[in-house]
Amino acid sequence: MANPTPDVFDALLEHLLETQYAQLPEETIQRVNQRLLDSVGVGVAGHRADDAAGLIEVAKAWGSGEEATVLGTGIKLPATSAAFVNGALIRSFDFEPVEAEGPAGKQVAAHISGTTVAVVLALAETTGASGEETLAALALGDDLAARLAIAGGFDVYSGQDNTGTLNTLAAAFIASRMLGLTKAQARHATGIAVNQAAGNVAAIFDGANGFKLPMAFAARSGIAAAQLAKAGLESAADPLTGKHGYFQLFGIDAQPELAVQGLGESFHGDCTIKPYASCRAAQPSLQACAELVADGSVDYTDIECLTVHLSERTLNGFVGARFAAGDTRTVAALFSVHATAAIALIHGTVRPEHLTASALADPELAQMLGRIELVASLPNSQRLTAEITARLRNGEIRHVRVEHPDGNILRTPLEHDQVVEKFSKNLEFSHPELAARKDALLHQLEHLSSARDVSELIATLDPSKNFTPNYQEQLS
Numbered sequence: 001m002a003n004p005t006p007d008v009f010d011a012l013l014e015h016l017l018e019t020q021y022a023q024l025p026e027e028t029i030q031r032v033n034q035r036l037l038d039s040v041g042v043g044v045a046g047h048r049a050d051d052a053a054g055l056i057e058v059a060k061a062w063g064s065g066e067e068a069t070v071l072g073t074g075i076k077l078p079a080t081s082a083a084f085v086n087g088a089l090i091r092s093f094d095f096e097p098v099e100a101e102g103p104a105g106k107q108v109a110a111h112i113s114g115t116t117v118a119v120v121l122a123l124a125e126t127t128g129a130s131g132e133e134t135l136a137a138l139a140l141g142d143d144l145a146a147r148l149a150i151a152g153g154f155d156v157y158s159g160q161d162n163t164g165t166l167n168t169l170a171a172a173f174i175a176s177r178m179l180g181l182t183k184a185q186a187r188h189a190t191g192i193a194v195n196q197a198a199g200n201v202a203a204i205f206d207g208a209n210g211f212k213l214p215m216a217f218a219a220r221s222g223i224a225a226a227q228l229a230k231a232g233l234e235s236a237a238d239p240l241t242g243k244h245g246y247f248q249l250f251g252i253d254a255q256p257e258l259a260v261q262g263l264g265e266s267f268h269g270d271c272t273i274k275p276y277a278s279c280r281a282a283q284p285s286l287q288a289c290a291e292l293v294a295d296g297s298v299d300y301t302d303i304e305c306l307t308v309h310l311s312e313r314t315l316n317g318f319v320g321a322r323f324a325a326g327d328t329r330t331v332a333a334l335f336s337v338h339a340t341a342a343i344a345l346i347h348g349t350v351r352p353e354h355l356t357a358s359a360l361a362d363p364e365l366a367q368m369l370g371r372i373e374l375v376a377s378l379p380n381s382q383r384l385t386a387e388i389t390a391r392l393r394n395g396e397i398r399h400v401r402v403e404h405p406d407g408n409i410l411r412t413p414l415e416h417d418q419v420v421e422k423f424s425k426n427l428e429f430s431h432p433e434l435a436a437r438k439d440a441l442l443h444q445l446e447h448l449s450s451a452r453d454v455s456e457l458i459a460t461l462d463p464s465k466n467f468t469p470n471y472q473e474q475l476s
Contacts, residue, residue: 164199164214171222191235207332
């Protein structure tokens with residue numbers, strides 16, 4: 001970046017700190033509510049990840065505090081630690097909202113919500129923020145993050161993991177607003193966040209459960225950045241567009257001016273609610289497999305062999321490796337076209353319950369894996385397209401093509417009932433006690449704008465509490 005453009009940064013900060021809830025379009029609030037609902041559900045499901053208990057114990061050892069709660073528990077921690085744990089829980093099954101959409105109709109790979117929801121809930125509880133302010137902070141943090149994602153550019157195969165770079169700034173933006181920072185302090189918070197931004201996708205290639213940590217570290221670091229700035233710590237004058245700033249360090253053909261295009265007129269964020277628990281790059285192929293068996297005319301046992309057609313870039317990326325029969329690592333399956341295709345053929349979908357160690361040890365899965373081949377036969381421009389060709393034991397050939405998988409609100413949106421069903425199943429999978437409170441939780445999440453604060457929501461999410469919500473008492 002030859003010439004810094006502080007006017008971009010100034011405009012973004014003014015938008016963040018001065019925009020009020022009443023100025024947000026109804027459509028924006030609806031989308032924010034949906035992302036919040038979805039993230040809370042997958043966060044609760046994250047307790048079934050093998051490493052969840054260990055993560056919580058580590059966070060507890062960092063220090064005690066009563067500021068914020070770990071989702072799905074009554075455990076209280078400092079806000080930074082609670083946001084860290086909740087970010088990791090939300091990321092655990094790669095089931096959270098994804099794909100940032102932004103100015104000029106552009107979209108880019110991103111997982112913003114897993115960090116921003118963790119941060120906004122922790123700080124809403126800490127500060128006693130109203131439901132309206134909680135939603136406004138989330139809407140504006142998501143908007144700025146999506147704008148930076150589009151303006152900065154991102155290549156999912158570059159080796160960077162923007163859940164640890166972009167998301168750290170997103171967390172700092174929300175924390176700056178919710179902790180009452182001035183514009184000058186918010187500028188420093190952003191710079192401190194840039195100094196903590198980091199992340200790569202190496203763990204994903206190796207199927208390591210540490211893949212979730214960049215999202216969690218981003219939540220913790222962003223809050224800490226705002227706390228430090230409020231305490232008087234300073235940063236570079238322009239940590240976004242200046243020398244060695246965010247765009248220079250992490251951007252790919254960055255266009256900073258895109259970040260302010262339509263600012264205050266359109267509001268952006270993650271635009272996909274995932275119907276399946278897997279990397280988005282694996283969803284076209286697994287959806288094709290699910291469609292093959294959906295009407296019951298083909299059973300997975302009828303399939304003699306099946307070929308999945310992908311782009312060369314997808315096949316050579318982190319979802320293209322073959323999944324070894326007997327491998328029971330959840331992360332290795334999440335990021336595998338091979339594994340998720342086999343699971344979809346057997347179960348008609350891919351959900352967290354199909355990705356536990358015991359589920360992955362199913363001998364039927366091992367047999368199905370042996371009948372699937374992956375080939376690079378589609379152009380690289382078809383990143384989210386897949387085809388399958390199945391030869392049945394009776395000699396019949398079946399072909400299914402998915403141009404774009406379900407879930408993108410701008411192209412292939414899920415119905416509201418499907419989003420609610422996903423939420424309900426995630427509660428049931430992890431905390432049956434909370435599944436019995438589904439209606440109360442749905443009411444609280446969908447009417448958060450009318451709540452005095454988030455205390456009743458947090459209490460309802462604690463399965464140890466006998467709690468019958470009084471809807472009228474929650475409304476201001």
